[in-house]
Amino acid sequence: MKGFHIRVMAKDELDVAVAWAAEEGWNPGLNDAANYYLADPTGFLVGVLDGEPIACISVVKYNNRFGFLGFYIVKPKYRGLGYGWKIWQRGMAYLDGCNIGLDGVVEQQDNYQHSGFVFSHNNVRYESVTRRCDLKLDEVIAANQVDESTLTRYVEGFFPAARAAFYRAWFTQPDSVALVYYDGSDIKGVGVIRACHNGYKIAPLFADNVAIANQLYPSLISAVNEGMPVYLDVPENNKAAIELAQQYQMTPSFETARMYTKSSPDIQLGRTYGVTSFEIG
DSSP: OTTEEEEEOOGGGHHHHHHHHHHTTOOOBTTHHHHHHTTOTTOEEEEEETTEEEEEEEEEEOSSSEEEEEEEEEOGGGTTSSHHHHHHHHHHHHTTTSEEEEEEEGGGHHHHHHTTOEEEEEEEEEEEEOOOOOOOOTTEEEGGGSOHHHHHHHHHTTSSSOOHHHHHHHTTOSSEEEEEEEOSSSEEEEEEEEEBSSSEEEEEEEESSHHHHHHHHHHHHTSSOTTOEEEEEEETTOHHHHHHHHHTTOEEEEEEEEEESSOOOOOOGGGEEEOSOTTTO
8 A cells, every 4th residue: 555654643633643542532541652652662553644644553462462453543533444444454464373352343343343353242331420439438448558569469460461561560550440359458449530521431440349449438428519510331241240330320332342353351340340441452
């Protein structure tokens, strides 16, 4: 394809991918570009046509066994011309040999299957508004009050690969609140609420049981500006997580299909009440 080439994004170019994601209605976080870059600085590709960026994809390679694909976007006027397929092929080649995960829109599920992806489960985005909840919970404390290695060890049990640098940035990012449920001896749950282009997202929300999740969620929505949209991405096969969202009058607004090229990894879906990211897992 004359005039079209694909290269690794520079760090500041991730802002372009995030802006395109916002235009698609995906509602990224205000600091996502800087945080995501830490997961894999060479895992973000841009397709350039005659000097104009027109396509992107993220192919974060956590190790030689696992990677995650996201940010697969072509500017609207260039769709259907083969540029998306070209950058897709380059991204898949970068992750060759890995078990690759993605969160794709449900209507594209058949296309992903043709590329070797197998359905695992749906994730459902729920939305509501932030509000003040009348509660005081001694066990719910700021994440920075616990040892960083203890926090990282807890959250990495919910992901098939280590990503300490990403978590370090995620739990300390601007425009966010990070809380943990600490029983005096160990962490039993964790949640982050961060500012997005529209309102806030809670991501992740991990808890050892629904009672703990039911203390973290109201604490998080009470910790930010009141009356703002708030979103929570819930694994559909976690019944307790769905019931938690419904309990707080959240309504479903969007759905993705989580798929993998190999077997579904153990990511503790029964203790996942909110997914960390549709873009990098």
